[in-house]
Structure formats: structure tokens, C-alpha cells
Amino acid sequence: MEPTDAAPRTQGPATRLVIVANRLPVRWSDEGEEGGRWIPSPGGLVSAVGPAIAQRPGDAAWIGWTGAATEEEPFEVDGLHLHPVAMSDDEKVLFYDGMSNGTLWPLYHDKVVPSEFHRHWFDGYKRVNRRYAEAAAAAAGPEATVWVHDYQLQLVPGMLRELRPDLRIGFFLHIPFPPPEVFQALPWREQLAQGMLGADLNGFQTPEAAANFRRLTMRLGLAEAHGDESVVAGDRVVRACAYPIGIDVARYEGAAHDRETTERARDLRARLGAPHTVLLGVDRLDYTKGIDVRLRALKELLDEGSLNPATVTMVQIAQPSRDDVEAYITLREEVERLVGQINGDHSRVGFPILHYIHQDVEFEELMAMYRAADVMLVTPFRDGMNLVAKEYVAARYDLTGSLVLSEFAGAATELADALLVNPYDVDGLKAAIVRAVSMPPAEARERMERMRAAVEANDASEWADRFLRDLAADRERVTT
Numbered sequence: 001m002e003p004t005d006a007a008p009r010t011q012g013p014a015t016r017l018v019i020v021a022n023r024l025p026v027r028w029s030d031e032g033e034e035g036g037r038w039i040p041s042p043g044g045l046v047s048a049v050g051p052a053i054a055q056r057p058g059d060a061a062w063i064g065w066t067g068a069a070t071e072e073e074p075f076e077v078d079g080l081h082l083h084p085v086a087m088s089d090d091e092k093v094l095f096y097d098g099m100s101n102g103t104l105w106p107l108y109h110d111k112v113v114p115s116e117f118h119r120h121w122f123d124g125y126k127r128v129n130r131r132y133a134e135a136a137a138a139a140a141g142p143e144a145t146v147w148v149h150d151y152q153l154q155l156v157p158g159m160l161r162e163l164r165p166d167l168r169i170g171f172f173l174h175i176p177f178p179p180p181e182v183f184q185a186l187p188w189r190e191q192l193a194q195g196m197l198g199a200d201l202n203g204f205q206t207p208e209a210a211a212n213f214r215r216l217t218m219r220l221g222l223a224e225a226h227g228d229e230s231v232v233a234g235d236r237v238v239r240a241c242a243y244p245i246g247i248d249v250a251r252y253e254g255a256a257h258d259r260e261t262t263e264r265a266r267d268l269r270a271r272l273g274a275p276h277t278v279l280l281g282v283d284r285l286d287y288t289k290g291i292d293v294r295l296r297a298l299k300e301l302l303d304e305g306s307l308n309p310a311t312v313t314m315v316q317i318a319q320p321s322r323d324d325v326e327a328y329i330t331l332r333e334e335v336e337r338l339v340g341q342i343n344g345d346h347s348r349v350g351f352p353i354l355h356y357i358h359q360d361v362e363f364e365e366l367m368a369m370y371r372a373a374d375v376m377l378v379t380p381f382r383d384g385m386n387l388v389a390k391e392y393v394a395a396r397y398d399l400t401g402s403l404v405l406s407e408f409a410g411a412a413t414e415l416a417d418a419l420l421v422n423p424y425d426v427d428g429l430k431a432a433i434v435r436a437v438s439m440p441p442a443e444a445r446e447r448m449e450r451m452r453a454a455v456e457a458n459d460a461s462e463w464a465d466r467f468l469r470d471l472a473a474d475r476e477r478v479t480t
Contacts, residue, residue, distance in 0.1 A: 014141035015061040015081055017468075019049055020132055020156060021149040022096070024064035024084060026077050038077050045149060045174070047248045048460035052468055053080055061139045063132055083135050087128060094124025100152045101322065107185065108151065108176050109288040109382040110408075113327045115185070122188050126155060129195070133159035140167055145471060148199070150174045155191065158198030170471040171199040172243065175384040176410070177209040180216040193217055197233045201471045203243040205384040205410035210240045237475070243467050244414060245385050249459040252394035255367045264368030272313045272372075273351040277437050279314040280373035282366065282388050283380075284321040285358065287331050290379040290406065290423040291318060295338040295354075297429040302346045302353065306434055309346040315355045315369060332358070370395035375436040376403045378411070379423040385410035389418070390455050399445045399452070402436035404429075414454045417447040 019025075025046045026038040040046060053060045061081040066072055069092075072084035087095065098121035107115040133156045136146050147170045148156045157171045183189060193216055196202055204210040214231050217223035223231035229241040255261055272278060279298070283289040298314060301307040318335060322328045339356040346353045361369070370376075376392040386409040393403065393415065405411060405418035412420055419432040 014144070015056075015059050015139060016141055016144050017053070017056050017060040018063060018136050018140045018144060018146045019053070019060070019149070020063040020136050020146060020153060021045060022065060022100075022152040024066055024082055025049075025062055025080070026082065027067065038075070038082075047251070048245055049147075049464055051461040052464040063135045063139060081139065083139050085128075085132055085135050087131075091124055091128055094121050095128040096152065097322075097325075099125035101325075103186070104151045104154075105175070107182060108178050110176075110178070111182070112287050112381050117185075117187055119187075126191075129153055129155035130159055132156050133163060136160055137163040137167075140164060142166060143168070145170070145468065147172065147468070147471070155195035156198075158195040161198035168471055168475075169199045170201045170203065170467060171196055172203040172467065173209070173384070174205070174245065176206075176382050177204055177212050179212050180219045183212075183216055184219075189216075190220055190222065193220055193222055197222060197231075197238050199238065200236075200475060201467070202238065202240040203467055204240065205242065205244055206413055207242045209384075209410075210242050213240045239470070243463060244410060244458060245387070246455070246459040246461075246463045247387050247390045247394060248461075249394050249456050252367070252391055253397055255363070256371060256395040256397055258367075261364070261367045261371055264364065265371035268368050268372045272315070272355070275313040276311040277313070277374045278372055279312065279375045279377060279433070279437075280369055280392075281314070281316040281318075281377045281379075282361075282369070283316075283318060285318040285328060285332055285335070286321050287327055288381050288383065290381050291316065292331065292334050292338060293423055293426060293429065294377055294379050295335065295342065297426050297433060298354070299338060299342050299345075300426070301430050301433060302342065306430070307437065309348075309353045312437065313351075313353060313355070315357070315373070317357050317361055317366075317369070319360050320358060366391075367395060374401055375433070376401065377433070378409060379404065379406045379421060379429060380409050381406070381423050383409040383411075387411075389415060393448065393451045393455050396448055396452070399448045400441070401448060402439050402444050403448075403451065404432045404436050414458065415451050417450045 025041055027041045029037055029039045057079050061083055063083045063085060065087050066084045069089050071086040074083045102116045103121060106113050132153055137160060140146055143166050145168045146160060149172050151173060157169050160169055186192060197217060202213060217231050218225060223233040226232045226237055230237050230239045281294060283291055302309055339354055342354045343352045370392050378386055378389045380386060389403060389405055389411040403418040405415055405420055406423045407420045419436055421429050421432045
């Protein structure tokens with residue numbers, strides 16, 4: 001059945017908290033009784049928002065797409081009301097592949113590849129955003145709180161404000177927000193900014209991103225300055241400030257301490273040839289992550305003898321991502337060419353210097369890698385936060401290990417004791433890798449201790465609680 005633009009039918013009571021995200025927090029598994037069942041999806045958003053939902057048993061709903069083109073009736077999983085948003089294959093191409101990931105994603109990540117601007121993409125984006133807004137309006141009870149997430153749904157807050165002015169609306173952007181000079185290239189800049197101004201509270205990963213949004217709204221003439229973290233849009237005060245997202249620290253620390261993880265890590269190092277030093281990279285295969293530059297740095301260090309291939313091994317996880325997009329195909333070819341060169345020039349029979357894995361990795365295996373790695377390389381060209389950096393720190397309960405971190409990742413604001421690098425500077429990256437490999441244990445311990453304190457002070461529960469507390473605060477109005 002083709003989806004329509006009408007507000008979807010709802011079942012069950014209207015709820016006090018509604019989460020709106022591109023995807024539902026569950027996925028269909030064919031394994032199970034009676035032909036299959038819905039199971040929780042992995043992901044940072046699910047684990048971050050989960051505690052807030054758990055505090056409201058039976059009184060929370062989640063609006064999102066199932067990932068399929070078919071329509072689904074609302075259903076319930078573990079007391080959470082789930083409202084699927086229908087999306088045809090053609091709409092997915094326009095809304096998700098096109099406007100979200102062909103226009104906004106590269107623009108917000110410093111245009112590492114050029115953005116494309118197509119009117120039919122934006123028309124599809126607007127139509128799907130309207131459908132999400134209508135679903136949220138139907139699911140929310142009187143004066144409920146609605147929390148909208150990420151760049152795919154930037155029009156939803158404004159649309160929802162028109163449909164339900166009684167609601168308390170929050171929006172959180174998980175990726176960077178660019179400077180006004182970059183954002184203004186968008187032909188639909190006013191519509192997207194107006195959409196976000198529909199929220200009472202806009203959250204960003206860094207103070208820089210929040211300031212960029214405030215400056216944009218004033219430059220476009222859509223708002224006026226109001227204090228340090230707010231703007232006035234019409235008669236409403238809209239807050240825009242930083243809420244750096246955290247991880248489920250207890251989950252990662254618990255898994256790191258697990259005996260099976262310890263055994264897996266020990267076995268992994270043995271299978272790698274028992275090297276003195278293990279380097280690790282864990283990324284999606286995305287052009288924003290800087291994987292190719294990282295591998296060039298490794299190649300040069302090996303070529304010039306600054307790293308000894310007999311004592312150093314690297315594991316690079318490159319999880320599949322948008323394999324049908326030209327920019328990603330080109331990146332994969334370049335990465336795999338570098339992998340071949342490095343291994344061809346420096347490996348021994350049975351002991352490759354670089355282990356490249358282009359597939360998804362289970363949580364248990366990932367934890368073993370975090371425990372086995374002496375140096376973690378997180379070097380994106382631009383990243384909203386990058387939770388991998390925090391996950392590695394949480395796993396290092398013994399205060400060993402070093403983190404090389406891009407200064408253009410949001411995590412760098414909190415993890416200032418990492419070895420911060422400019423990922424465009426190959427020589428600087430090489431120097432940081434050598435320093436991490438040779439760092440005295442006492443210095444590594446001091447740095448890791450401070451980074452762990454920062455990660456523990458702002459875990460996922462604290463992040464969600466702080467955002468929702470601020471969103472619940474009394475609205476401020478401006479009379480003219």
C-alpha cells in the first residue's frame with residue numbers, strides 16, 4: 001500500500017514524552033517464535049534516550065521508520081508505544097539518500113565532498129518531514145514533551161509547532177552545524193532554520209555549533225540576540241546551547257571487566273602475532289572519517305623506519321556504509337589500495353602488518369579490540385561527537401592506552417588529554433602516532449585517568465536528563 005500524507009492512525013493512549021527520530025529503536029528479526037519478532041536496535045541514540053524512557057513506563061512513544069516500504073500499524077515493545085512512519089522507496093531516495101545524505105551530510109561536514117542541491121530532493125524531504133510531524137502531533141498528549149532528533153528531521157519542530165502549539169518541543173543535532181557562511185549556500189536555508197526555530201530548545205554537540213546556529217538565525221533576519229545562549233523569534237525565546245552526548249559508561253566498563261572480554265583480547269593479540277604495540281581504528285567507511293589519511297600516515301612511518309613492522313600491528317575496522325554512493329565507492333577503492341601497499345611492502349608471511357575488516361563487528365568483539373589496543377586512532381575531518389573515542393576510554397579501566405584524536409571531533413572538547421591532531425596534517429598525525437606508541441606509562445596513565453573522569457561525569461543518562469530538565473523549564477516569552 002502506498003503511504004499517504006494524512007496523519008497516521010494511532011492506538012493506545014496519548015503519551016507525555018514522544019521521541020521522533022529517523023528510525024524506530026527496534027528492528028525485525030526473523031529468528032524467534034511464530035516467524036519473527038521485534039528486537040532492540042544497536043546505536044548510541046537508543047542507549048542514550050533509553051533511561052529517560054524507562055522512567056516513564058507506558059507513557060512514552062517513539063516515532064520513526066521501520067526501514068521497509070510497507071505501512072505498519074502502531075505497536076508496542078516493552079511498554080514503549082511505537083508509531084511507524086511509512087516511506088515509499090521513491091521517497092527514501094529523495095528524503096534520505098538525496099537531501100539528507102547528498103546535501104546536508106557533506107555540507108555539515110566541511111564539504112569533504114561537494115553537496116548537491118536538487119529541488120525535487122527538498123520537496124521529498126519536506127513531504128516526509130510533514131509526515132513525521134503529523135505522527136508526533138497525533139501521538140502526543142496535551143502539553144506533552146516532544147524530542148526531535150537529527151539532520152533528517154530539521155523541518156519537524158516548526159511543522160509541529162503549527163500543528164500543536166501546546167507542546168514543549170526540543171531538537172538535538174547529532175552532527176556538526178556549520179558556520180553561517182557555509183550554511184547559506186543552501187537554497188532552502190530559511191526553511192531549514194525556521195524549522196529548527198520551532199523548537200523551544202535546540203541542542204548541539206559543541207558550543208561552537210550552537211553559536212553557529214544563533215549567528216545564522218540573526219544573519220538571516222529570522223531572530224534577534226537574547227542573552228548568551230538564546231535568540232528571540234517572534235514572541236518566543238529559543239535556546240540554543242551545547243549538550244555533548246555521552247555513552248552508557250556502565251555497559252562499557254562492565255563489558256571491559258568481563259572475563260570473556262579479557263580472554264578474547266588476549267587471544268586477539270596472540271592471533272595478531274603478539275606484537276609489542278597494537279594500533280586500532282574503528283569507523284564507518286565514510287569520507288568524513290579520515291581513514292585514508294590515517295593509513296597514509298602509517299605507510300610513511302613504516303616506509304621511513306619510524307615504526308618497526310616487527311613490533312607494531314594495526315587493525316582497521318571500516319564498517320560498510322552507503323556502498324552504492326559514488327564517493328563511498330571511491331573511498332573504499334583508495335583505502336583498499338593503501339591496505340594492499342602497506343601489507344605488500346611490510347608484512348611477513350602469516351603476519352600482515354595491517355588487518356582490514358570491511359564488515360560489521362559484534363559488541364563483544366569490539367570490546368575485545370578496545371582492550372587489546374594500545375593506541376586508538378580517531379581522526380575524522382569533522383565529527384559531531386565521535387562516541388568511539390569515549391567507548392575506548394571507558395574500556396581502559398586499568399588506565400593504560402593512548403588516544404590520538406582529531407581536534408575537529410566534538411569529543412576533543414571533553415577529551416583534551418588525548419593527543420589532539422589536525423587530521424589534514426599528515427606530518428602532525430605521524431608525530432602523534434609515534435608519541436602515542438612511545439609514551440611513558442606514567443604519562444599515559446595520568447592522561448587516561450583525566451579522560452575517564454570526563455567520560456564518567458557525562459554519561460548517556462546525564463545527557464538525556466539534562467536536556468529534558470532544561471526543556472521542561474518555564475518558557476520565556478517576549479512582549480512587543
